[in-house]
Amino acid sequence: MNSNIWLLTFADAISIATTLILASLGAIITERSGVINLGVEGMLLMGAVTGFVVADSTGNLWLALLIAVLVGVVLSSIHAALTVGLRANQIVSGLAMVIFGTGLSQFIGKPIEGDPLPVVIRPLELGWLSDLPFVGPVVFGHDLFTYLTWAAAGGASFYMHRTRPGLLLRATGDAPATVDAQGGSVARIRWVHTMVGGALMTFAGAWYMFARAAAWNQAATTNGIGWIALALVVFASWRPLRAIGGAVLFGFSLQVPFTLQALQIRTLPPTIVAMFPYLITLAVLVLLSTPRARRLLGAPKMLGQPFVRDER
């Protein structure tokens, strides 16, 4: 019986990993161009609330997801305008997006607080595949978007490492002067990828809303997942495929408190167990900070630095 619960926990971890993978993919794509967008948490919330509101008034899931994506594009454009166009401090701008996004989502969500979900995302019906032991719930028990997310991670990896625009993207984050000298537009590459990243971040929030949440309640939604996603980027060494494994790990740490509760393991009070995801993330970050690790798995060299071209 217990093993069954752990199995479900694992399946759950993979499910919640979807949000993490999407959000960190968005961050990876943005950061590979040299722009750091700390606003993930705010974007997640905005995606969630926007999705809810649109679904509430139209009843259409796809429209809700689409609008959420558009909101992400718009919000990240603000960040891009400030950091790429005006060369503002990227850290402060990102934090402003978090605050702005959090507040705005609260504002928008007030009227619908506590309302039940108008639509939900359900797992796919895969017939006998879902009934397989172990593999069933863990691999085949998920919804369409989770599978698409895995595909997206693969696609992102292919894009980055095996295509021409991907080469340019990676070059922009490491050596924008080189890209510029060859006639490439650093600004355009950064804008585009920041916007794409933003779209993924809000989509992550919207998906979470429809697939995992019960209702809109700003305080309870996400709860720091955005920041864990940022840590996940470091964990994945800015490589999309590695983000999947880390996301499952972190997803696991987020689920464990509930599992322990279900199993009536009361050795630790719930508030203490609730600290686990954050402490584990911190521990992982520390392990990845050793000089050796940093040399082998480095960040884009010019991450966070505004690009200034010399006089023509």
Place this chain on the structure above:
Amino acid sequence: MIVLGRRIQMEQRMAVPKSAVVIVPVVSVIAALVVGGVFLALTGHPPVRTYLDLLDNGYTSFYGITDTLGLATPLICTGLAAAFAFRMNLYSIGQEGQMYLGMIGGAWAGIVLADSLPPLIAVPSVLLFGALAGAAWIAVPAFLRARLGTSEIVSTLLLNYVALNLVNYFIFGSQGFFRDPTTSFPQGRAVADSARLSPLSFFTEKSTNTYPTFFVAVLLAVMLFWFMRVSNYGYETAVYADSPNTARYAGMSSAWLQSSVLLVSGALAGVGGAMYVVGPAGKVDPGLLQVGLGYAGIVVAALARYNFLAVVLAAVLFAGLRTGGNALQVSNDPVPIAIAVVLQGAVLLFALGGELFRRNKVTLVRVQKATT
């Protein structure tokens, strides 16, 4: 970016016009108000009337001012904490958690030590222990940053969530030390009377939300400003903030500078939390958690462009927005408190943009055609 045949070109200004120092923050605020006004209008609230109510409740009525000053008290502390760190390009965003720990540490001192001590010593002890607790909470990220280069952004942030759960644990999750033994209702244990200060009444009969700690906070800002101006420590941090390589060349220890700055930042945020204990709360109070003063401190610091004296002004400004917003929430035509948060975020974004206009001259130039 080429728009309509013209390209935006930025040149660094050789000399910054003095007027810009004032113009930019003012324009930012106005621009943010405009944006907020749009949201208000879209949701069916008349913007001008709402803003006037906001102003009145935040700044001009008696209770408005005193509430504002009371809220500004810890906000000055978290603002100073953020400014102190951000100046050095150390992006600690853990003021929230450090504040909670300051509350816890201050309460501990207030319960354990203050009993036998006169107020003159008890109150400073509470503040001191709050500072120490805040510094202790940032110590691990500071160590990680100095030794391993771990990003302080994510590490301090994660600890915020841990601290939040810690406070919840102390009050809701256990029957331990910080719980009030006199009642089964989950609330914090009260500190000794000698560790409390009564609210200021400003020569009236009324009881307000402003405590003498407000002036302590202002004094703290002034002292910090002066100290960093004249001291060698201030000089060394300024050099390091400008160019870490130069600091190394001059024999300054980057580990010491980074760690000490972060610890001081943590201590400042901790004092803010302790001020709650000395002032309104008198105990560990999870109600503080709803207010989000830690993050607001970052906004305040950015708007003040990390100048300690300006932090005081910005803090009062923001506290007024919150207070006014609170009042609006329960008024006849309720407006969600979120509007205040939206305004904060918007002000910050405009301030960021404005900062660049201050430093650079932005012109639209015709795209150069090739010479004939």
Place this chain on the structure above:
Amino acid sequence: MVTSASTQHDAGAALALAARAVTKRFPGVVANDQVNFDLARGEVHTLLGENGAGKSTLASVLCGLYRPEAGQVVRDGKEIRLNSPRDGLAHGIAMVHQHFRLVDRFTVAENVVLGHKSLSFVLATAEIEAKVAAITEEFGLPLDPRAVVGELSAGERQRVEIVKALYQGAEILLLDEPTALLAPPEVEKLFSTVRAMTHVGKSVVFVSHKLGEVVDISDRITVMRGGRVTGSVRRGEADVRRLAELMVGREINIVPRRAKSQVGDVLLSASQVHLERDGAAMLTDINLEVRGGEIVGVAGVAGNGQRDLAEVIAGLRTPQQGNVTVCGTPTAGHGARGARRAGLAYVPEDRLGTGLAPSMSIRDNLLLTRERNFLVDRKSALHEAETFIKQLEIKTPGPLTPTRKLSGGNAQKVLLARELFAVSGARVLVVCSPTRGLDVGAVETVHALLDEARDAGKAILLVSEDLDEVMTLADRVMVLYRGRITLEQSGLDTNVDRVGRAMAGIAT
């Protein structure tokens, strides 16, 4: 005699490339003033001049990096308009810059194809690597297409840049100061590559200030000074002396111009110093002595441990083994402050990024390396700043100007003033590449200050990648190669040959 290089080729064979009356201005300076220049097919044509003469600017105009205010660029007899380096490439013109534009993380092949216009959407990696290999074969540029560029040496990275240009189909290559980072034997290798290229009909423009080197390889040399062409000669027509005069505009003596000086006690010594970084040996068995009243010059190609040497001596790094003694006091392990207290001053190579705090004022920068108490004394620093500004004729709006607003020469004056005069009691000076990027006048001022300090009895350790500077100033010359001192000889011995070979690691 001033001739326009183009008059000899007007009619007849279409020139591969030409500049006609090109004028390029920057704020405050005319970098190119009505410059004429041309290049025949299969020719090696050198643009010779001092720093700031305008030769790099002209090359940048020719490849499309800069757009001139006036004048034309002519390719194969037809006028062309270049709006960007991409346009230049379209016309087969490519420039290899002094500072490489490479992505360290990428492989050689990835760097070569970055930005190539006809790259397929999905990268055909195997094909690309094969093509790169073919080019490296043909032109004698040994490289592994799969190697990660970040791990290559300076010479190899330059090869990547050249391969990049060739891959993109360049017929005309402009090489900007290509020998700056190369030891003499690597220079030979470069020259043979250049010959291989001209052999198949490509044309090369060499931009350089190294007179001695280019004389052999060039078919023609055009000299520039102050934005104008001052003369042009063919192979074999003019000698080094004459070319130097055209460069600098006055009679010069190439003989080192130091007077004899009195030499005192040993003020600086290093013995058996070993320095490691991340487990790799950076300096091995360094032994040296500098006496008061002498300048010891350490020559070497960039990247052989110069910075490590300077930093170990100055106390910024602690050696794993060995001692450093300043004025009799052991300083290894006592940090930069310990070295300064013992009487050492240090002028690093990187002026604004290391020696000075760029956003802080001249006044505040003067406080940087002195002993400071709990409170900083800005008043005396202000007084000092005003004195230096007057004495050394530092061009600045005032003592409160941020140092990043100063020109290279003026910033260097502030640095030297501080280290030579403000740090009281400093009897040892370590100075690195002090005249890098400075114009002729500033170079003279800096050399004069160093000579003065030497005559005043200070012990000076000069570490410079500019061999001419070392040969000119040093009383004794040493060579640093791969972290070891491999040669020591008297400064009066003008045999550059031995020094050059030691710099390249060839046993003498």
